[in-house]
Amino acid sequence: MFSTIRIAILALRRNLLRSFLTMLGIIVGIASVIVGVSMGTGAKAEVDKRIASMGQNLLTVMSGNMARGGVRGGFGMAPNLSIEDYDTVRREVTGIAAVSPEARISAQIAAGNQNSFIQVSGVSEEYIQARSWSLKSGENFTGGDVRGASKVCLIGATSSKTLFGEGSDPVGQVIRIKNAPFTVVGILESKGSGSFGQDQDDVILVPYTSVMKRLSGDSKFRAIFVQAESPDSLVDVQAQLTELLRRRHKIQEGRDDDFMVRNQQETSDFFNANNRVMTILIGFFAGISLVVGGIGIMNIMLVSVTERTREIGIRLAVGARSRDVMLQFLTEAVLLSLMGGALGIATGYWLAPLLTALFEFPTLISQTSVMLAFSVSAVIGIVFGFFPALKAANLDPIDALRYE
Amino acid sequence: MPAVIQLLDFHKTYQTGEIEVRAVRGVNLTIEPGEFVAIMGSSGSGKSTMMNTIGCLDRPSLGQCLMDGIETGALSRNALADLRNQKLGFVFQGFNLLSRTTAQENVELPMMYARPRPAAVEQRRRAVEALTLVGLGDRLDHTPSRLSGGQQQRVAIARALVNRPTLLLADEPTGNLDSRTSIEIMGIFQSLNEKGMTVIMVTHELDIANYCKRIVVMRDGLIRSDTHVADRLTASDELKKLDAEQKAVQLTV
Numbered sequence: 097m098f099s100t101i102r103i104a105i106l107a108l109r110r111n112l113l114r115s116f117l118t119m120l121g122i123i124v125g126i127a128s129v130i131v132g133v134s135m136g137t138g139a140k141a142e143v144d145k146r147i148a149s150m151g152q153n154l155l156t157v158m159s160g161n162m163a164r165g166g167v168r169g170g171f172g173m174a175p176n177l178s179i180e181d182y183d184t185v186r187r188e189v190t191g192i193a194a195v196s197p198e199a200r201i202s203a204q205i206a207a208g209n210q211n212s213f214i215q216v217s218g219v220s221e222e223y224i225q226a227r228s229w230s231l232k233s234g235e236n237f238t239g240g241d242v243r244g245a246s247k248v249c250l251i252g253a254t255s256s257k258t259l260f261g262e263g264s265d266p267v268g269q270v271i272r273i274k275n276a277p278f279t280v281v282g283i284l285e286s287k288g289s290g291s292f293g294q295d296q297d298d299v300i301l302v303p304y305t306s307v308m309k310r311l312s313g314d315s316k317f318r319a320i321f322v323q324a325e326s327p328d329s330l331v332d333v334q335a336q337l338t339e340l341l342r343r344r345h346k347i348q349e350g351r352d353d354d355f356m357v358r359n360q361q362e363t364s365d366f367f368n369a370n371n372r373v374m375t376i377l378i379g380f381f382a383g384i385s386l387v388v389g390g391i392g393i394m395n396i397m398l399v400s401v402t403e404r405t406r407e408i409g410i411r412l413a414v415g416a417r418s419r420d421v422m423l424q425f426l427t428e429a430v431l432l433s434l435m436g437g438a439l440g441i442a443t444g445y446w447l448a449p450l451l452t453a454l455f456e457f458p459t460l461i462s463q464t465s466v467m468l469a470f471s472v473s474a475v476i477g478i479v480f481g482f483f484p485a486l487k488a489a490n491l492d493p494i495d496a497l498r499y500e
Numbered sequence: 501m502p503a504v505i506q507l508l509d510f511h512k513t514y515q516t517g518e519i520e521v522r523a524v525r526g527v528n529l530t531i532e533p534g535e536f537v538a539i540m541g542s543s544g545s546g547k548s549t550m551m552n553t554i555g556c557l558d559r560p561s562l563g564q565c566l567m568d569g570i571e572t573g574a575l576s577r578n579a580l581a582d583l584r585n586q587k588l589g590f591v592f593q594g595f596n597l598l599s600r601t602t603a604q605e606n607v608e609l610p611m612m613y614a615r616p617r618p619a620a621v622e623q624r625r626r627a628v629e630a631l632t633l634v635g636l637g638d639r640l641d642h643t644p645s646r647l648s649g650g651q652q653q654r655v656a657i658a659r660a661l662v663n664r665p666t667l668l669l670a671d672e673p674t675g676n677l678d679s680r681t682s683i684e685i686m687g688i689f690q691s692l693n694e695k696g697m698t699v700i701m702v703t704h705e706l707d708i709a710n711y712c713k714r715i716v717v718m719r720d721g722l723i724r725s726d727t728h729v730a731d732r733l734t735a736s737d738e739l740k741k742l743d744a745e746q747k748a749v750q751l752t753v
Contacts, residue, residue: 099612110600410596413557414610414659415585417578493557497596 104428107400108435118396119436121389122476125382126440126469127447132378133465134448138458139371147364149287149296151227153193153324155334156363157185157341158356159316175199175316176354179308181344182320189322189336191329196223197317199307205300207259207271214255216273216300218307219321224250224284226323234267234282237303245305249278253286254297271300276310278302330359386472389436390480397429397484408488409496422489429481430474437473441466502569504667504698505531505554511562512549523549525721526563533666536693537700538709541718548671550718551702555588555669556580568666585613589660593672595652597644603655604640607631610663630658634688650681657688668692670701674708680742686711687735711735 108115159175182197189195199218204211217223221239224230237248251259251266260266266280278300287296308314324333337357345354401408408421448459512524524546531537541547552558553565557580559573566572568587572580584590597606607627611618618626631637634654644652653673660668670689674682690711693699701712709715710733717725 106600406596407598410598411609411613412581413555413584413590413596415581415583415613415663417581417613419578420613494552497557497592 100423100427101431103424104431107404107428108432111400114396115432118392118432119439121392122386122433122436122473123389123440123443125386125389126437126473127443128382128385129379129469129472130441130444130461130465131447131451131459132382133375133468134444134459134461135378135451135457136371136375137462137465138448138452138460139374140368141460142458143367143371144364146288147360147367149228150360150363151229151321151323153327153330154226154360155322155324155330155337156358157320157322157337158358159318160354160356175314175318176345177317177320177341179315179317181341182317184340184344185320185322185337188340189333191325191333191336192322193325194222194226194321194323196220196226196321197304198223198319198321199304199312199314199317201307201312203274203311205255205259205271205273207266207269210259212255212258214258214298214300216249216302216307216311218304218311219301220304222323223301223321226321229287230285231282232285233265234280237281242303242305245309246303247276247278247306247310248281248302249273250282250284250301251280252284252297252299252301254295255300256283258298273300273302274311278306334359386476390433390476393429393432393477394480394484396432397425397481398487400428401425401484401488404488405491405496405499408491409493409499412491412493413497418489421491422485425485425488426478426481429485430477433473433477433480434470437470440473441469444469501533503530503566504533504535504568505529505700506566507550507554507560507563508566509563510550510553510560510565512546512553512558513561523721524553527718527721527723529716529723529726531698531700533698534693534696535698535700536689536713538712538715539700539702539718540704540706540709540715542704545718546721547702547718551669551671551700554667554700555590556583581613582615585610585615586663587666589657589663589665589668591653591656591660591668591670591673593675595644595649595656595676597652597655597659599644602641602643603631603636603647603658604628606644606655607659607662609659614663626662627658630662631655633661634658648681649677650684653677653681653685654688657685661692666698668697668699670699672702672704674703674705680739682708683735683738683742686733687739690735707733 157177159177177197186195196219201216202213203216205214220242221237224236231250232253236250237246241248249271251271256264256266259271260269265283267283269280270277271280272278284297284301304317322333322337324330334357338353341355342353347353411421445461448461451457452459507527507529510524510527511522514521514523527550539547539551549558553560556567556572564571564573567583570583572583575583598609604624604627607630608623611623611626628637628640631640634657636651636654636658639647639651644655647655674685677685686708689699689701703709710729710731713729713732715727715729716723
């Protein structure tokens with residue numbers, strides 16, 4: 097086997113330029129596989145990072161059910177989670193670290209002579225813990241603030257910049273939400289963009305009681321955020337939540353939920369569906385270029401067999417079996433495509449970071465894609481090298497020896 | 501001990517398009533161990549076809565070809581390849597060495613396909629031994645392009661000998677060589693034959709055929725004569741004569 101490989105290397109070295117040009121097809125194909133898959137993996141990693149930024153061990157209970165009737169209307173549906181639902185969850189569900197409802201309004205916010213349209217979220221004092229959010233300065237509002245519907249608020253980094261200018265510390269300042277004065281008690285640490293690509297820092301958090309009593313008059317929440325104590329208790333908490341809410345909403349056996357409990361994995365799957373389509377598409381085009389590269393190998397191997405007819409004749413005359421000749425040419429083809437594969441992988445390693453640098457597209461080269469690319473190039477060598485090798489093996493020794 | 505080669509009513513017919521070419525039309529020939537046979541004939545006489553069959557590169561259309569008692573007509577492609585590898589050594593007119601491959605590697609080639617295959621060290625040892633035997637012990641790592649025609653033919657002979665065959669087949673081995681080198685090559689064949697090697701050689705030069713022990717002449721696919729060589733030439737004597745002639749020419753000039 098070793099000597100077969102050595103002979104193949106010698107034969108390929110004899111026509112270095114031709115060997116390289118033949119490999120080029122495979123190089124391009126494998127490089128696009130590597131880069132394409134790295135784009136998919138990179139995008140997925142980015143999504144996962146954003147989802148993780150939503151909070152650790154987080155379960156989200158949402159009004160409505162996206163799956164119901166095939167209409168994806170979950171977020172748009174009328175809120176149907178009541179204050180009693182929230183209280184019961186807080187009292188009865190075990191294994192939770194933090195829980196907070198969310199009631200949202202969008203409102204005109206004014207501070208001094210600045211005003212802006214900012215989303216106001218009515219939440220409990222445990223909200224920032226559930227979302228793994230920390231404060232840059234000031235303090236969180238308290239349970240007492242929530243019970244008393246105090247006019248206090250936490251302000252996001254972007255909103256703070258819009259209303260008070262960069263670098264200022266607005267703790268203690270007063271902002272007006274729908275003309276009601278709220279005192280800023282704390283500023284939130286920047287979190288960056290969320291899973292929808294929205295700016296998570298353009299937000300104002302106030303006690304949910306204040307929103308419901310003073311701002312919107314709503315009595316239902318759109319969502320309840322629940323942080324489980326540990327990743328292990330996540331499934332149990334999810335089951336408890338579902339069971340509890342079905343009971344409270346009086347949903348009969350066999351009927352669909354009118355709410356949705358999502359964990360981060362499900363959210364991640366939802367967003368990654370798009371990435372998967374993209375990866376498949378890139379993979380498809382890379383596959384086409386690999387087939388073209390394979391045909392290139394077949395073409396050159398056929399030329400090589402014709403050129404070396406006499407050599408084949410000599411080998412057959414001194415006692416090479418058909419299989420020996422076949423193996424020799426097959427080894428050459430596989431070696432050609434494997435080397436192309438290796439160079440393609442190297443090109444991919446070089447190209448992917450370049451793509452990130454130039455277009456800020458997240459890329460991540462996975463070990464799996466490298467292994468895959470390498471085995472694919474081996475398979476291409478075998479498949480497209482087979483026909484030329486068969487042709488060489490079936491040559492008649494007399495004709496081959498006489499060939500000029 | 502069976503005959504090295506026994507042809508019994510051997511026929512070979514080729515189909516080229518519509519036309520049927522009857523290259524050999526019933527030949528009976530027996531070659532015993534230790535013989536040194538020249539096969540002569542003009543082109544189209546059927547001598548090449550007969551050589552291909554004796555060389556296990558081809559099978560008879562009709563009749564039998566027995567090689568060391570084995571009937572080749574019944575063998576598979578692989579079995580024929582093994583027979584060529586183990587029992588036959590080929591020497592061609594055009595040398596047929598692998599270019600860009602050293603003399604030693606060329607000689608090792610038949611051992612690459614031997615079953616079982618000798619170890620690399622053994623392959624090397626036997627290649628060096630064979631090359632030394634033909635007088636090229638100091639040219640092991642020369643590629644064919646750096647060797648003269650005579651030297652290339654010696655490499656080819658070493659390659660033919662390396663698997664210790666029972667029969668050496670040479671197809672016009674001196675066709676591409678000058679007269680002096682031809683005599684040298686014939687000298688190698690003669691000394692191999694003296695050590696017991698059976699040699700069959702195709703040639704159309706009578707003075708080359710006269711180095712053999714037996715001459716078979718073919719015409720139109722049949723053997724026309726099969727004679728013992730009476731005044732056999734020996735290469736060493738002829739070389740001495742040649743040297744003397746050259747000296748005489750130099751003296752007179």
